[in-house]
Amino acid sequence: MFEAIFSVFAYVIIGFFIKKINILPQKIISVFDFISFNILLPFAVLAYFWKIKFPDLSAFHLLITFFGSGILIFMIGFYISRKYLNFASDNCALFGLGSCFGNSVALGIPLVYSILGPINAMPYMVLVFFHGFVHFTYTTIIIEGYRNRKNKYILIIFKTIIGLLKNIVLFGMLAGILLNFSNINPPKIISEYLDPFTKVALPSVLISLGFGLAAFKLQHQIKTALILTFLKNLLHPLIAFILSKYLFQMEALLVFIVTIASALPSGSQSYYFSYRYNSLQDIISANVLLSTFVSFFTLSLILTLFGY
Numbered sequence: 001m002f003e004a005i006f007s008v009f010a011y012v013i014i015g016f017f018i019k020k021i022n023i024l025p026q027k028i029i030s031v032f033d034f035i036s037f038n039i040l041l042p043f044a045v046l047a048y049f050w051k052i053k054f055p056d057l058s059a060f061h062l063l064i065t066f067f068g069s070g071i072l073i074f075m076i077g078f079y080i081s082r083k084y085l086n087f088a089s090d091n092c093a094l095f096g097l098g099s100c101f102g103n104s105v106a107l108g109i110p111l112v113y114s115i116l117g118p119i120n121a122m123p124y125m126v127l128v129f130f131h132g133f134v135h136f137t138y139t140t141i142i143i144e145g146y147r148n149r150k151n152k153y154i155l156i157i158f159k160t161i162i163g164l165l166k167n168i169v170l171f172g173m174l175a176g177i178l179l180n181f182s183n184i185n186p187p188k189i190i191s192e193y194l195d196p197f198t199k200v201a202l203p204s205v206l207i208s209l210g211f212g213l214a215a216f217k218l219q220h221q222i223k224t225a226l227i228l229t230f231l232k233n234l235l236h237p238l239i240a241f242i243l244s245k246y247l248f249q250m251e252a253l254l255v256f257i258v259t260i261a262s263a264l265p266s267g268s269q270s271y272y273f274s275y276r277y278n279s280l281q282d283i284i285s286a287n288v289l290l291s292t293f294v295s296f297f298t299l300s301l302i303l304t305l306f307g308y
Contacts, residue, residue, distance in 0.1 A: 004114045004308075005300050008107065011203050012292070015210020029211050036204040041105070042172035044201035049125070049176025052118055059126050061248040065258050066127050067134050069240040073100040073231055074135070080227065093142040094280045097273060098287050099231035101135045102264030104128045106209040107292070110202040111299070112260065115308055116253075124257045129173050132269070143277055212268050213289055221286035228266065228287040233298045237263035256306045263302055265291035 018024055077099030081087040087095060102108065105128060112124045218225065240262035244255045266288050274284040 004111065005296065005303065007114060008111045008206060009296055011110075011206035012107070012210040012213065015207035016214045017210075018207075019211045019214030032204070033208045033211060036201070036208040037106075038168050040201035041205050042168045045109075045172040046176040046179075048118065049173055050179045052122065052180065059123070061244070061250055062123055062126065062254055062258065063130065065240055065244045065248055065250070066261060067130070069236060069243055069258075069262055070100040070135065071138075072239060073236045074139075076235070077228070077231055085224070089146040090143045090277065091279050093139050093146075094270075094274050094277065094284065095228070097135060097139045098228045098266050098270045098280075098284050100236060101131075101267050101270045102232065102236075102261065103209070103267040103292070104131045104261065104264060106205045106268070107295075108261065108264045110206055111264075112257070113202070115260075115303070116257075120253060123254055124261055125173070127257070127261050136269075136273075139273065147277075209268065213292055216271070216285040216289040217282075218286045218289055219282075221283045222290070224283050225286040225290045228283070229291045229294055232266050232287075232291050233263060233294050237298075237302065252306075256308070259306070260299065260302055263295065263298055265295035 019029065074096035077096040078092045081092045081095035082089075085095070108124070109128065112121045115121075116124070237259050241255065241259045244250045244258045250258070266284075268288055271281070271284045271288050274280045
C-alpha cells in the first residue's frame with residue numbers, strides 16, 4: 001500500500017525539488033511539461049482505452065455519487081466564501097471549484113492504476129472522463145453569467161463545450177473509446193509504438209506536477225487554503241463514502257474508487273481557472289500546494305482503512 005503512494009509521490013517530489021533548486025532552465029521545463037501533457041499522456045490514455053476490455057459496469061450510481069458529493073462540496077464552498085469571506089459570485093464559483101475539483105489526471109491516474117491495475121481502474125477512468133465536463137461547465141456558466149450578464153446563456157454554454165473539447169487528454173480518451181467500440185484492433189507496429197508511451201507518460205506527468213507545485217506559494221493565504229483543503233481532502237471523500245456505501249450500497253470496489261477519487265487533492269486546473277479569470281490566484285495556488293501535501297497522509301489513511 002505505502003509502496004504505491006511512495007512510488008507516485010516520489011516523482012512529484014523529484015519534480016518539486018528540481019524546480020526549487022533551479023538545476024534545469026525554464027525553457028527545458030516548459031518543453032518537458034508540453035511533451036508530458038500534450039503528447040505522452042494523450043497517447044497513453046488513447047492506447048489504454050483502445051486496448052482495454054471494458055468490464056460490465058453500471059455507471060449510474062458511480063457518477064451520481066461522485067458528482068453529487070462534488071457538487072454538494074462546491075455549494076458548501078460557495079456558501080462559505082459568500083457568507084464569511086464576502087466574495088462576489090464569480091469568486092465564490094472559483095472558491096467552490098477549488099474545494100471540489102481534484103487532481104484526477106496527473107496524480108489520480110498513476111495512483112489508481114498502480115493500486116488497482118488496468119481492469120479494476122476502469123470505473124475510475126469513467127469518472128476522469130466526465131470530471132472536467134461536469135465541474136468546468138457549471139463553474140464557467142456561473143462566472144460568465146455573472147461577468148457577462150448581457151450575453152445569452154446558450155452562447156456561454158456553447159463556448160464552454162468548445163473549450164472542453166480542446167482538452168487533449170479528454171480527446172485521447174474519446175478517440176480510444178471510439179476505436180475500442182469500433183472493434184478496430186491496433187496493428188502490431190502501432191501497438192509497439194504506443195506501449196512505450198504508457199510506461200513513460202505517467203512518471204513524466206508526475207514530475208511535471210512537481211514542477212508546477214514548486215511555483216505555488218502558501219504565503220499569507222494559509223488560513224483560507226486550510227478551509228479549501230478541509231473541504232477537498234476530508235469532507236468530500238467522507239460524503240462520497242457515506243453516499244456510496246450506505247445510500248446506494250455499492251460494491252466494495254466502487255465504494256473505494258469513489259472515495260479515493262473524491263480524496264484526491266485540489267487539481268492544478270482550478271488554478272488555471274483562477275489565472276484565466278484573474279481572480280483568487282494566491283488563494284487557489286496556496287490550496288493546490290497545501291492540499292497536495294496533506295493528501296499524502298489522507299490518501300494513505302484511506303488505503304489503510306480499505307485494506308489496500
